[in-house]
Amino acid sequence: MKSVEELRKACAEALAYLKAQSDIADAQVFMAANKHWLCRLNYTSHIRSNGLEEPKASQNFGTGVTIVFADGKVGSGSAESNTSIDGLREALAKAKIAAVKNPEFHGLPQPEFGKPTLTDYHDNALMGLSNKQFVSIAWEVLRQGLRGAYDVWKTVALSSKKTDIPNPLDLNLIIGGDVQLIRERMAVASFAMPNVQTDESSMTAVSITAMFEKLAAKGSGFFAGKTLNELLHGGPEAARSAINSAAATMSGSRIESGEHTVIFGPQAVAELINNLVAPGLTAGAIFAELSPFQEDFGKMIASPKLCIYDDGANPEFMGVKAITCEGLPTGRTDLVVDGKLAGLLSSHYDYQRMLWDPEGARKLGVDPHEHKEALWPRNGFRFGGGAGRQFSSDPSCSGSNTIVTSSEKEPLENLLQRVKQGVYIGRMWYVYPINGSRAGDFTGTVTADSYLIEDGKLSRPLKPNTVRINDNIKTLLMKIVGVSDQLKPVNLWGADEAMYAPDILVEGVKLESIGESVEMTRSM
Amino acid sequence: MAHRLEIPMLTEGLRADIVDLLGFSAKIWKGLAFVDLRLAIGQGKGAGAENMNLLAAGDDFGMGVGVRVIAEHNGIHAPGYDGRPVGAEEFEHLLEIIDKMVAAAYERARANAKEKYWTKNALSPVFGQSLWNMVLKFPEWPQTPIVVPAKYAYDPAAFPLEKIKSLAQDTASMFRAFGKNINYSYVGVSTEIMREFYANSFGVSITQDFASSQAIVYVAAGDVQIYDVLGHQRGAEIFYKGIHEPFIEFQPLIDFAGALGQDAVGLSRAPVCPTTEKEVPVVTDPHYNTLLVHEIVGHPTELDRGLKMETAYAGRTWLLKNPSDTMVGKKIGSLLLSAYSDPSLPGYGHYNYDHEGVPAKKVDHIVDGVFTGFMNSLQTSTIFGGEPNGHWKATSPELVPLVRMSNTVFAAGDSRPEDLVADIDDGYYLEGHAIPSIAESRENFRISARKVRKIENGELTTLYRNGGMSADSRDYFMAIDGVGKDFRLFPIPNCGKGQPMQVKKLGNGGPTIRSRARITGGA
Structure with missing residues (x-):
């Protein structure tokens, strides 16, 4: 993997080369090196399996350029596995061929957005992990889950109610998920910001799903961190959590279709925010008029209980980065403050075109020039497939650390006590804006970690895969009546940003009982 | 030194050298039981226009390599993988790069085998029992090099x-x-x-x-x-x-x-589609059924889901509880319902061999309402039984393949599509697919349509926006009472599966179908 110093030196040389070209008016050079390790787990007690199914790694490095040519055309190009001047020439040649006159491009980033505040926040031990060590950690995560499952079986076997489980294998245990590690290094410089800026970060995450399939019980465990020590402790703990959560949801019940009071757990909240809310809180979505929050800047888009912000510069969170892939400092953007739409995530390209758009004030609901700081480009990243910063991609807008919270947080117990009869939804999936992002209609199903709430307490488990939610995100946000004070990291499948979410209490959520006929067929 | 990658650079001679290198690696590395390699080299052009303005364009090339090694330790076999792109200037060192990748995958496979051996013994006789000694049942491999040309009128490499x-x-x-x-x-x-x-x-x-x-x-x-x-x-x-x-x-x-x-x-300008409390007659056109068959036949008939390998990600399937308790041979739909996957059909799902060299074969999933089988890979067919049918595919070589659809379709029937509407007094016609949301084991779905029309007395009447339908999969299958002869194939450009996510092009299709479902409208 290329060192930061190698990238810095190559980036400086590349910039000098570009400055010497007479047909170039402005340019930015971006170099990156990434290594993504992922151990995918798949253990099944009732089907032959590998345990550790895929110990794998992919890596890349290279050069990307964005060039503003003297004739006003703009083009991007890249060179794979090459940070030399030859690689730069390859990227430049591609940029030249690709160049177009884009009337919505209004210039590359300028040094007007402050300076980065973070340095040396990565963990060298994590950056230097070997193949064998990583494989060993993944197996230890799995073994911890298996030990936990054995403990569960002993409890179950001792219970007189479960005499049909004479052998642990009869639980039909499934442990799936992954242990992953991303190491990324980058360097960026431009004519306007010629001093090469570099960044180096590492992140690690563990996501485990456990099932006792015979008892239709399913649970999840997550870990997100930045250091090897955190991984060594948090990885196995995530496996234990998944097993314990699955054990707590054995022999679940169904519910009737209708409107229910619901407490969404952190994973379910993250799923709602990541798929339905955050994409609409971007300058790009407002520009394209694809946001459910068109013309709503400064207005209440949610209950006063809800706050959402993104903070890429906060070292407490897994997605921390010092600078964006446009060479601008990361930082905090308040998106929703006490229910009011207060800011948007933006890349520099989207920031510029929002300001230049003659329809900008109509689309946003206020004049964007009077709220520039709320649109500052703190989120122009070149993410791709959850595997680091991609030199071959143009920057686009993405969250870094997205935090869901409240200025009136309260303990989860308080939220529970306010519910006489309701549902705790711990995990959802396939939550999509079913009629397009702007309409706000959405649906999804409840897959795990869920319970019925009776008289202020979690009572019986909810059977997985028996409930579909059919609602509208704009009305659901308005019906939030409480937010818990616990903030948990959630690893979302296929997402590049880190999400931290609490529990949220919502009244009048439309739930539908599903899958009964298939269930009856399977039990025949 | 190359400054550009072009397809002819992957010559017959170079390919023969790679085959030799893999054979040699299998001989020299202790405990290396099997190694295979996937490589792709491509050239492409693209352009995008947003709001009538040309936004960006590109003329690019790329190359990627993926290696799988199965290695053993004390008789226990386990896999290891490595993947990476290859740049133009690295091309002359391709064999050296592959050699290093084999070494890296081997190191992971050996470490994996050692840990599996240790865990199997430490946790035996309980959870260690089901840890599998990964010995694949291979097909009859082709004995001579196979070459399959592309079909086109305008060569993409030369197109301006x-x-x-x-x-x-x-x-x-x-x-x-x-x-x-x-x-x-x-x-x-x-x-x-x-x-x-x-x-x-x-x-x-x-x-x-x-x-x-x-x-x-x-x-x-x-x-x-x-x-x-x-x-x-x-x-x-x-x-x-x-x-x-x-x-x-x-x-x-x-x-x-x-x-x-x-x-x-x-x-x-159309009104928002209403939601019906109960199931009503629904007629869906081939474009809508393209996504429907994708979600409720294609995905649940991927055997890696059946074997629970996707429990943490894309989900399981209601068609298989465990290898001795499946829906194979059982009735899951009406007599009019048949569905299959066929890589020999044209379109995005067409290919001759999958990404582990297995000949691609047609798989019947549902025949006259009876469930008959799954798409599989070498690993899943070895575990579950049956012949491999060539559906292990990756989006790019750097990524590890998964069981993916080829062309998964509802089979054609013999009704005229207009007759399927004409028989209905009160129902809905759904035209064009939009967005899906499917339950974890594919037992229930809600899929929106581009257009929904009311059917009244056999005629299409009011047009609605933001509508779709929802049903339990089995109920929907059992209620099918009409299948058209207007069979069509469409491209699906963005099927997501895998960790990291692999977004893949594949083919789906079918004819017009009539069944019953609940109409789901907007808020």
Whole structure:
């Protein structure tokens, strides 16, 4: 993997080369090196399996350029596995061929957005992990889950109610998920910001799903961190959590279709925010008029209980980065403050075109020039497939650390006590804006970690895969009546940003009982 | 030193050297039982236009390599993988790079085998029992190198980028005619050619070339957002001439996009679709059924889901509880329902060999309402039993393949599609697919349609926006009482599966179908 110093030196040389070209008016050079390790787990007690199914790694490095040519055309190009001047020439040649006159491009980033505040926040031990060590950690995560499952079986076997489980294998245990590690290094410089800026970060995450399939019980465990020590402790703990959560949801019940009071757990909240809310809180979505929050800047888009912000510069969170892939400092953007739409995530390209758009004030609901700081480009990243910063991609807008919270947080117990009869939804999936992002209609199903709430307490488990939610995100946000004070990291499948979410209490959520006929067929 | 990667660079001689290298690696590395390699080299052009302005364009090339090693320790076998892109200037060192990748994958496989051996013993006789000694049941490999050429009229490697830019720009400019009725539009056009090479330590050498051209058109009018894809394994000729084949029919790009614009504007003036409390008769057209079959037949018949390997990600399937308790041989639908996956059909799901060199075969999933079988891979067919049918595919060689659809379709029936509507007094007609949401084991679905129309006394009447349908999969299958003979295939450009996520092109389709479901409208 290329060192930061190698990238810095190559980036400086590349910039000098570009400055010497007479047909170039402005340019930015971006170099990156990434290594993504992922151990995918798949253990099944009732089907032959590998345990550790895929110990794998992919890596890349290279050069990307964005060039503003003297004739006003703009083009991007890249060179794979090459940070030399030859690689730069390859990227430049591609940029030249690709160049177009884009009337919505209004210039590359300028040094007007402050300076980065973070340095040396990565963990060298994590950056230097070997193949064998990583494989060993993944197996230890799995073994911890298996030990936990054995403990569960002993409890179950001792219970007189479960005499049909004479052998642990009869639980039909499934442990799936992954242990992953991303190491990324980058360097960026431009004519306007010629001093090469570099960044180096590492992140690690563990996501485990456990099932006792015979008892239709399913649970999840997550870990997100930045250091090897955190991984060594948090990885196995995530496996234990998944097993314990699955054990707590054995022999679940169904519910009737209708409107229910619901407490969404952190994973379910993250799923709602990541798929339905955050994409609409971007300058790009407002520009394209694809946001459910068109013309709503400064207005209440949610209950006063809800706050959402993104903070890429906060070292407490897994997605921390010092600078964006446009060479601008990361930082905090308040998106929703006490229910009011207060800011948007933006890349520099989207920031510029929002300001230049003659329809900008109509689309946003206020004049964007009077709220520039709320649109500052703190989120122009070149993410791709959850595997680091991609030199071959143009920057686009993405969250870094997205935090869901409240200025009136309260303990989860308080939220529970306010519910006489309701549902705790711990995990959802396939939550999509079913009629397009702007309409706000959405649906999804409840897959795990869920319970019925009776008289202020979690009572019986909810059977997985028996409930579909059919609602509208704009009305659901308005019906939030409480937010818990616990903030948990959630690893979302296929997402590049880190999400931290609490529990949220919502009244009048439309739930539908599903899958009964298939269930009856399977039990025949 | 190369400054550009081109498909002919992967010569017959170089491919033979790679095969030799893998065979040699199997001999020299202690405990290396099997190694195979996937390599792809591609050239492509693309352009995108947003709101009638050309946004970006590109003329690029790329190459990627993926290696799998199965190694043993004390008789226990386990896999290890490595993947990476290869740059133009590295190309002359390709054999050296592959050698290092084999070493890295081997190191992971050996470490994996050691840990598996230790865990199997430490946790035996309980949970250690089911840890599998990964010895694959291989097919009969082809004895001589296989070469499959691509089909196209306009060679994607030689097609001028300027023409791709013009296609995007001209198509996008057409939306000007709609004035302010359209708030947003995007047109993306691309054409590419890819050479995929598979080799393994048994001396197998398979080379397949694929051309692929695609235009994606996205239009928003009011709160209506619709998109569609024109695509095929052909050259850019499809944009000018359209596609006119027995199962694939598309108008030229400009007409295709214009029709979508008209739909968007018409829908923006239509009322929001109501929601019905109970199931009603529904007739769905081939485009809608393309997504329906994808979600409720294709995905649940992927055997890796059946064997629970996707429990943490894409989900399981209600068709298999465990290998001795499956729905194989059981009735899951009406007599009129048949469905299958067939890589020999044309379109995005066409190929001859999958990404572990297994010949691609047609798989019957449902025959006359009875469930008959799964798409599989070498690993899943070894565990579950049955012959491998060649459905282990990856989006790019750096990534590890998974069981993926080829062309998964509802089989044609013998009704005229118009007759399926004419028989209904009170029902709905769903035209064109939009967005899906499916339950974890694919036992229930809600899928929105581009357009919903009321059927009254056998006639299509009111047009609705933001509507779709929802049902339990088995109920829907059992209630099918009419299947059209208008079988069509469509491209699906963005099927997501895997960790990290692999977004893949594949084919789906079917005829018009009549069944019962609940109509789901907007808020």
